[in-house]
Amino acid sequence: MVGRRTIVLAAAAAVVALGVPAQAAPLLNTGGAPGCCGAGSDWAPGDNSFLGRAASPAATADDAWFTGANGILTNVFYPTLDTSDFTDQQFIVGDAAHTWDQTEKTDATHSVALFNGNSLAWTVTNTGANGRWRITKTIYTDPNRAVVNQKVTFTALSGTLGDYTLYELSNPSQENNGNNDTGQTVTFNGRQMLVDTGANGAAGNASALAVGNGLGWLTQGGTTMLSSGFVGVNDGWQDLLGGSSPDHTMTNAYSSAANGNIAQLGQFDLGPVASQTSVSFDLAIGMGATASAAEAGADGELTTLAGNETGVLTSYVNQWSSWVGGLNTYGGLGGEQFLVSAMGLKASQDPISGAIVAGIVHPWGDSFSTSDPSYSRTWARDMYNIVTGLLLAGDNTDADSAVHFLFDHQQQSDGHFPQNSFTSGAPSWTGIQLDETAYPIVLAWQLRTVDPALVGSSYYTSHILPAANYLVAHGPASSQERWEENGGYSPSTIAAEIAGLYLASQIASQNGDAAHAGSFQSTADGWAANVANWTYTTNGPFGDGQYFVRITPVGAPNSGATVTLANSGGTFNQNAVVDNGFLQLVDLGILPANDPRVANTIAVTANPNTNASAGSLAELLPNGLDFFRYNHDGYGEPAAGGNWTGAGVGRLWPILDGEYGQYQDLLGRKVAPYATDLQHYAASTGLLSEQVWDNAPPAGNTPGTATLSMDALNWSLSMYIQLIAASSNQQHGIAGLPGMATAVFNHYAGAAKPAVTTSVSPPVAGQPVTVRYAGSLGGSATSITLHWGHDGWQNVTDTPMTKQADGSWTATVTVPAGTGLNTAFMNQAGTWDNNGGADYNLAAVNSPVSAATAPLTTGATTIRYAGSLAGSATSITLHWGHDNWQGVTDTPMARQADGSWTAGITVPAGSVLNFAVVNQGGTWDTNGGANYGFPIR
Numbered sequence: 001m002v003g004r005r006t007i008v009l010a011a012a013a014a015v016v017a018l019g020v021p022a023q024a025a026p027l028l029n030t031g032g033a034p035g036c037c038g039a040g041s042d043w044a045p046g047d048n049s050f051l052g053r054a055a056s057p058a059a060t061a062d063d064a065w066f067t068g069a070n071g072i073l074t075n076v077f078y079p080t081l082d083t084s085d086f087t088d089q090q091f092i093v094g095d096a097a098h099t100w101d102q103t104e105k106t107d108a109t110h111s112v113a114l115f116n117g118n119s120l121a122w123t124v125t126n127t128g129a130n131g132r133w134r135i136t137k138t139i140y141t142d143p144n145r146a147v148v149n150q151k152v153t154f155t156a157l158s159g160t161l162g163d164y165t166l167y168e169l170s171n172p173s174q175e176n177n178g179n180n181d182t183g184q185t186v187t188f189n190g191r192q193m194l195v196d197t198g199a200n201g202a203a204g205n206a207s208a209l210a211v212g213n214g215l216g217w218l219t220q221g222g223t224t225m226l227s228s229g230f231v232g233v234n235d236g237w238q239d240l241l242g243g244s245s246p247d248h249t250m251t252n253a254y255s256s257a258a259n260g261n262i263a264q265l266g267q268f269d270l271g272p273v274a275s276q277t278s279v280s281f282d283l284a285i286g287m288g289a290t291a292s293a294a295e296a297g298a299d300g301e302l303t304t305l306a307g308n309e310t311g312v313l314t315s316y317v318n319q320w321s322s323w324v325g326g327l328n329t330y331g332g333l334g335g336e337q338f339l340v341s342a343m344g345l346k347a348s349q350d351p352i353s354g355a356i357v358a359g360i361v362h363p364w365g366d367s368f369s370t371s372d373p374s375y376s377r378t379w380a381r382d383m384y385n386i387v388t389g390l391l392l393a394g395d396n397t398d399a400d401s402a403v404h405f406l407f408d409h410q411q412q413s414d415g416h417f418p419q420n421s422f423t424s425g426a427p428s429w430t431g432i433q434l435d436e437t438a439y440p441i442v443l444a445w446q447l448r449t450v451d452p453a454l455v456g457s458s459y460y461t462s463h464i465l466p467a468a469n470y471l472v473a474h475g476p477a478s479s480q481e482r483w484e485e486n487g488g489y490s491p492s493t494i495a496a497e498i499a500g501l502y503l504a505s506q507i508a509s510q511n512g513d514a515a516h517a518g519s520f521q522s523t524a525d526g527w528a529a530n531v532a533n534w535t536y537t538t539n540g541p542f543g544d545g546q547y548f549v550r551i552t553p554v555g556a557p558n559s560g561a562t563v564t565l566a567n568s569g570g571t572f573n574q575n576a577v578v579d580n581g582f583l584q585l586v587d588l589g590i591l592p593a594n595d596p597r598v599a600n601t602i603a604v605t606a607n608p609n610t611n612a613s614a615g616s617l618a619e620l621l622p623n624g625l626d627f628f629r630y631n632h633d634g635y636g637e638p639a640a641g642g643n644w645t646g647a648g649v650g651r652l653w654p655i656l657d658g659e660y661g662q663y664q665d666l667l668g669r670k671v672a673p674y675a676t677d678l679q680h681y682a683a684s685t686g687l688l689s690e691q692v693w694d695n696a697p698p699a700g701n702t703p704g705t706a707t708l709s710m711d712a713l714n715w716s717l718s719m720y721i722q723l724i725a726a727s728s729n730q731q732h733g734i735a736g737l738p739g740m741a742t743a744v745f746n747h748y749a750g751a752a753k754p755a756v757t758t759s760v761s762p763p764v765a766g767q768p769v770t771v772r773y774a775g776s777l778g779g780s781a782t783s784i785t786l787h788w789g790h791d792g793w794q795n796v797t798d799t800p801m802t803k804q805a806d807g808s809w810t811a812t813v814t815v816p817a818g819t820g821l822n823t824a825f826m827n828q829a830g831t832w833d834n835n836g837g838a839d840y841n842l843a844a845v846n847s848p849v850s851a852a853t854a855p856l857t858t859g860a861t862t863i864r865y866a867g868s869l870a871g872s873a874t875s876i877t878l879h880w881g882h883d884n885w886q887g888v889t890d891t892p893m894a895r896q897a898d899g900s901w902t903a904g905i906t907v908p909a910g911s912v913l914n915f916a917v918v919n920q921g922g923t924w925d926t927n928g929g930a931n932y933g934f935p936i937r
Contacts, residue, residue, distance in 0.1 A: 028223055028253045029234075037260030041171075041178025043365030044074035044088050044372075046710035049112045049685050051360050052120035053347045054143035055319040060147035063351065064287050066139065067360055071110030071126040073139060075365075078146055078205060078287035080423045081350055081357045082370030082376045085198075085205050085287060087178060091126075091152075092240060093133045096163050098248040101240050102128050103169070104135060112685050115140070117336050118319030120343050121313060121654040122685075132158045139148055140316045147301040149312065155278040162274030167250065168283065169236045171263045174198025174205045178370045183228030183262040185255045188295035189556040191302070192217055192224050197291050198711025207287055208294035209264065209820075212302035213309070214281030218269040219229045219245070221473060225250055225267035228257040236265025274889035287567040333731075334724035337679055340686030341717035342393040345386055348714050353409055353853040354401035355828055356714065358382045363690065364643035375422040377428050377870030380406055381496075382715050384439035385655075388446075388739040389718025392725040396450045403454060404449055406440045407463040415466025416474075419484065431616050434478040435493045437467050441926050442588075442741055445503040452742040460511045468504035468520050471497050476527050476534070481551055482581060483629060485566035489534040489552040492581030498524045498531070499588045500745045506743060528590055528748055535582070536597055540604075544791070544819035544843045546583035547601035549575055550630050567634030568647035578605050578615050579630035583663050587737065587902040589745030592752050593666035599762035600843035603820065606660065609847035611931050619652060619694050622884035624677030624911050625935040626692060627656035635693035636691060636707065641698030643708055651691040651707050654681050660720035664937070666749075667761060669855060672730070673937045675723035676911060678702060688716035696931060722919060749843070755833070756840040763815045764854045764862050765846040766900060773801060773833075774808040781827040786811045791818040801825075817866055817898075820844040848925070848932070849915075855937035859879060864924075865893060865917050866900040873919040878903045880915035893917070912937050 044067070046315035053065040065077040076086035077242065094101035108126040121140040128134070138151040154166055174181055177824075180199035185192060191210055198204035203611070211217065229235040229252055239252045250267050273279045281702035282305050286297030304312060323346065324339055334341070345623055349356045355378045362374040383402055390399040409425025411417055417436045418427035441464055444454040453459055454703050475497045481490035534555035538546050552574050556703040564571040582601055585591040591598055605627075609618040612631040619626055629635070633650025637643065654677075661674025681692045689706035690713040697703060727740040736742060755775030763769035771786055778784065784803075789796040795816065801809035815821060820843035824834035845854075847868030853859075863878055873895075881888040887908060893901035907913060914933045916926040926932075 012797065015854055026249055026251045028220065029251055030223060030253050031255060033227075033229045033234055033252070033254035033257035035230050035233035036258065037179065039232035039261060041087070041173050041231070041261040041370045043084065043368055044368055045069050045708065046110055046363045046365045047064055047689070047706050047708050048361055048711050049683050049687065050122040050124070050139070051344065051347060051687070051712065052122065052140065054141050054316055054345065055119075055323045056143060057351060058144045059142055062287065062289070064141050064146040065347065065360055066141065068112070068122065068124065068139065070105045071108060071112070071124055072105050073148070073150065075361065076148055076207070076285060076287065077360065077376065078670070079289065081348065081355075081360060082176075082422045083205070084176050084370060084376070085174045085207055086171060086285070087171040087173045087370065088211070088425065088691050089134055089168065089285065091154075092167040092169055092236075092701055093128060094165040094167075094240070094248050095134070096165060098165070100130075101246075101248045101811045102130065102133075104146040105654065114336070114685070116317060116342070117339060118324045119316055119317040121320075122348055125463060128157075132156070133164065138313065140313055142312050143319055144299055145301055146296045147286075147297050149301065150283040150306075151280065151313070152283055153278055153280045153849055160274060161270045161276050161279060164270065166238065166268045166270060167240070168209070168211075168265065168266045168268070169695055170194070170209055171231065172196035173370045174208045175208070176370050178261050180259055180555055181262045182258045183256060183264050185224065185228065186291070186295060190301045191299050193225060193295060193298055194226055194228065194266060195291050195295060196228075196262065196264065205289060206291040206294040207285055208287050208291070208298040209266070209283070210298040210302055211266070211268065211281060211283050213306050215268045215270075215273070216281055218267040223253050225343070227252045227254045227265045228262050229254055229265070230257055231261040231263050234750045235263035239261065240264060240613060256765070299840055321606065326394065328392070330724055330728035334675070334720065337686040337720060341389070341720045344687065344712050344717045345390055345714055346395065346398055348386075349398055349402065350423040353423050353425065354398075354405035354471055355400050355409070355421075355425070356383055356577040357423065358715070359690070359710050359713050361710045361712075364708055367643040367645070375713075377422060378405070378410065379420045380417045380436035380439050381433065385715045386718045387443055389721040391446065392738050393721050396447075400447055400451045403440065403443045403451075406443070407454075407459065411440070411463060411467065413762045415468075415470035417467070419480070430486055431480045431484060432474070432478065433480045433482065433484065433493070434471060434475050435482055437470055438496040441467055441500040441504050441507075442496070445507065445741055445743070446739075448734050455507045455510060457511050460513070464504055464507050465513070465516065468508075468516070470499055471501055471522050472519070476531075477555065483579075486551050488551045488579060489555040490551045491531060491535045491548050492584040494527055494531050494535070495584035495588045498528050498590050498748070499741060501527075502747060503741060531585065532597055533589070535730050537575040541573075542576070542578070543604040543669065543846070544841060546597070546740050546841055546843060547578065547604045548614070550577045550579040550581065550595065562602050565632050565634065569632040569634040572632065577630060577632065578617065580605055580617060580627055583659050586666055586749070587659060587662045587740065589740055589742070589750070590748045592749040592754060593663055594757045594761045595752070595754050596756055596840065599758065600820070600841070603762040603843040603845045607845050607847055608935070609849055609927065620912055620933045620935060621652075621695065622912065623680040623704055625657060625660075626652035626654065626677065626681070626704070629653055629656070630696070636709070637698065639696070639698065641701070649836065652688040652694050652711075653691055654678050654688055654716045655713070655719045658723055661723055662726065662737055664855075665730070670730065670937055671723055672727040673935065675698035675720060675727055678720045678723065680911065681706075683711060687712035688720060689713060690716065756842065757837070758842060760840070760854045763821065763842060763844045764850045765815050765817050765844045766850045766866060767852055767854065768812055768814050770810050770812045771821070771823065771842070772808050775825060775833045777825055777827045777833045778807055778809055783807070784809045785826045786813070786823060788813065788821050788822055788823045790816045793822050794818075810884050815844045817846065818844070819846055830897060848927075851934055856907060856913060857937060858907050860904065862902050862904050862908050863915065864900050864902045867917070867925050869917060869919045869923060869925050870899055870901055873901070875920040876901045877918050878905070878915055879918060880905065882910040882914060883912050885914050886910075907936060912936060
């Protein structure tokens, strides 16, 4: 369906007899289409299932990119990735008696698969809802021409082709503005085609759609059945299916439609193949800077294919296969999804400038004007993550080209990088996000062995030094943090600034600039020492009140200042708004993963058995764990469904599960399960979206599958690559997080020695934990006592500690139900270490349920229940299964002295343990209908 409208296809599934005698040809509407200018033009939907472009387009050729969703071709970009020239193209199938029509998009089941595993050529199969027809398409581009090709096979599943009608329906939208197109029927070199030009007419972009090599256009009474009409007025969809009583007959053959939102219809001539049950043909969409160039491209393509049907496809596939062959695939650990992720990143690069866009799509595109290029732009923050993925996949060349784009084209004269830019480097949105000025410095350092010039004297003077100076002059507070919505002191932004400035100091030192080297490092060190003072609250409403917040307007987290959230999220005390952006302090190497402040925050934000009212952002899906951006987020579809309208319900983001997995890697825990999560969230084609549905999706949607926002997000694709690299390193005993700047880690996190840590980080209420002390008393003590209590020093206990070989002291205690432990330490002489009077407060994960192993792993464990049924029950049964309630089992629980109930079970292999409990009276505790559960890691 073309355009922004929804019409019930009342006659779409009507069943008619085959072999109805042909009716007299209707009178045709010809000439110029009346009724300018049509409904407003918008983008295609954002939830794509495939995308592509040539891996190595000819140096003299313009580039064309394509995307697809719902079984049809959607966006075509030309000549750059921030210029959309097409909204969609599909086929319509009807019967020869003109009693029904069905569209590929809305009246068919869709199957999409890679043509082979090593290229972005796609095989798309659409089967009519009435079971009577099938269309199979192989979609790819020509590396030597700006042409998108579809090799199409139309099959009659009942009767023969003579019993059917077949049309193509397309909505070109030149130059990011489909409201000023002019469509025409043109004859070029004897071949008739549908041509569209943009607002600039002959001087602007153009497309030419042509058919050949198996089918041609139908001619009636000397008129070729091609038409250009205005969307919603007299376009092809209205012609066949519009109105209360559609006639399912093409009666419009308008030769042109000028200066509006136009759509183009063409009817194929099935007469020559009427007795067959299938036919194959080529549909070529040529793009060009002028109409004549587009026409020549489409005509030349069909001529080439006529002489060698498989030659262009073979060239396209071989280019991709050659590139894939040079990747580091980690022994195939990530499977086909790894290859799709890597190819998706490369396909999102402009081969001339090196820019890589955030995604080849517009989120919720069918609600937004084509004048807004949206995610088809370049963000330096996204580029940092994308380039990291390319480097880990072994594509140093494209990674280096991308970093050169950032410095050579996007960086501004004062040293900063804009919020985003077009692929030319010209700023688009002009907000200031200081992490985006810091990340390019990190990338320059990471690529220094690939391209020494990035840290050489010329680049240092022209690029690194101005960027670092800008950070010093304007940081650490940023007018926008990484979610681009609020200003102030953000842990994620400050983490990037620290990393960027420290590495700038190293680059300055290498270039003999000792003065700046010293000032950059001292600034970075000062910000590292103060980031908690600026962003770590000790009087928050969640958990034990101590955790990193999302952002503080003036760097005073306990002051009671408020934050007004975007997307109608509301206004809240700054200490009541949390995200997991603080994990960038860990993943960039600023804080050690076992830092108590990190653990305290995780105890709040990563508890899947509580909810946002307790500050948790974690949600246990049927096949994995994922996280919301922050509590009260409104950037997502409304609760009732439909596209985001500026206010909605924020959904889950796969990149956040990846960042949490990287944190787990730095704790020494398995990272492979987080890669498995992302596999579960990916489309069947391997693409990973920006957001996935949570456990309360609108009707008809499945938790853990892509929302309508956008698919693929290149950051998500890169995160999968990063997790596979980390998993491979773990398998081979290689320490460290792949992609991390080890120089930053060695200077900060690697050198830090937190005075107090725990064996399980964070500890879990109701379970034993070993407290480790390595503070100021440790070295000279002959004995140390752990003085501890919980929830404001209740039930104070003194427990002797044991000295370990490394000089630390340990004691194992059981964490009571509550928000965590309060601790201090005393040596044999009665000298105290109570953290300068603040005590060492260790927040615990607290919920009605816990497991003896944290994180939960395959094998024997004990599940503990202390919820609402526990106190009055005489018996409790643990009702449990795994991975969306497979293998359901009932296990009796035993009452414990503290009033809790426990049961020993053997955790199966999988991603999720699901459970609920029921008492002797048949009363259930299902966690408010959400059920309880743990990720199996």
